[in-house]
Amino acid sequence: MATKKLLFVARSLPYKTEASRLALTHAISSQSVEIYLKDGDLVEATIAFVGDGVMNCLKNQQAMKHYGITSIEGHMKNSLLLDMKVMICKEDLAKFGIKEDALLMDADDIGGEVKAQIVPYSEIQKEMESVDHLLFC
Amino acid sequence: MKLGVIMSDYRTGSDVIDRLTAEKLGIIFVGNGVYHAASKEAGKASSILDKTNNLYVLTEDLESRGLTSANLDSRVKAITYSDVVDLIFNDYEKTIWL
Numbered sequence: 311m312a313t314k315k316l317l318f319v320a321r322s323l324p325y326k327t328e329a330s331r332l333a334l335t336h337a338i339s340s341q342s343v344e345i346y347l348k349d350g351d352l353v354e355a356t357i358a359f360v361g362d363g364v365m366n367c368l369k370n371q372q373a374m375k376h377y378g379i380t381s382i383e384g385h386m387k388n389s390l391l392l393d394m395k396v397m398i399c400k401e402d403l404a405k406f407g408i409k410e411d412a413l414l415m416d417a418d419d420i421g422g423e424v425k426a427q428i429v430p431y432s433e434i435q436k437e438m439e440s441v442d443h444l445l446f447c
Numbered sequence: 448m449k450l451g452v453i454m455s456d457y458r459t460g461s462d463v464i465d466r467l468t469a470e471k472l473g474i475i476f477v478g479n480g481v482y483h484a485a486s487k488e489a490g491k492a493s494s495i496l497d498k499t500n501n502l503y504v505l506t507e508d509l510e511s512r513g514l515t516s517a518n519l520d521s522r523v524k525a526i527t528y529s530d531v532v533d534l535i536f537n538d539y540e541k542t543i544w545l
Contacts, residue, residue, distance in 0.1 A: 323479045323482065324479075325508075325511060325512065326455065326479040365486075365512065368514065369513055370510075370515075371511060371512060371513040372511050372513075376511045377511055381511075405488055405489055406487065406488060407486075407487055
């Protein structure tokens with residue numbers, strides 16, 4: 311029995327490229343691969359937003375209204391609904407002057423119990439060191 | 448030359464803008480370019496906003512990213528897609544996309 315830990319680090323701005331969306335959707339889909347694993351084996355994904363990537367975490371994104379596509383915010387909610395650990399870099403939020411109330415921090419409205427965490431970069435660094443696979447997007 | 452610049456990125460293109468000269472220069476922020484108009488880094492607004500007084504941002508791209516007119520630098524005017532078309536056809540002889 312083993313757990314493979316993955317960390318997706320989203321550092322790209324949303325929408326112009328698919329990078330941050332792919333980080334989230336791959337992290338989410340990693341939770342469905344267990345049917346292909348041996349009994350007892352697990353995959354545990356975490357997602358961290360750093361640098362420009364913190365912009366993905368702003369709430370009230372209206373991508374469906376304007377682009378006809380699901381918002382990054384919606385994918386973040388789904389990841390929280392799946393109890394995924396979501397980390398947002400504190401220093402990068404401060405650099406942009408973004409306050410917590412501007413961010414999507416929970417998925418309460420769809421039954422999620424886990425909250426996103428605003429953490430110092432040092433904690434994200436520790437997470438990078440602790441995982442088996444590291445993916446920058 | 449009356450030049451309209453459609454700025455669609457946040458981290459690239461500033462070097463080009465710095466070198467451009469035009470009798471009339473307009474900058475329209477679209478896509479990820481909207482962060483020039485609506486965010487500050489270390490408390491400082493984007494230096495591109497000092498380049499001209501004719502600054503516009505596409506509302507659709509702003510709102511899609513969870514931003515609103517309230518986030519905008521006061522020098523930038525929020526406009527719609529049809530306003531962009533009007534600007535291109537009526538106010539500028541040439542347009543470039545960065």
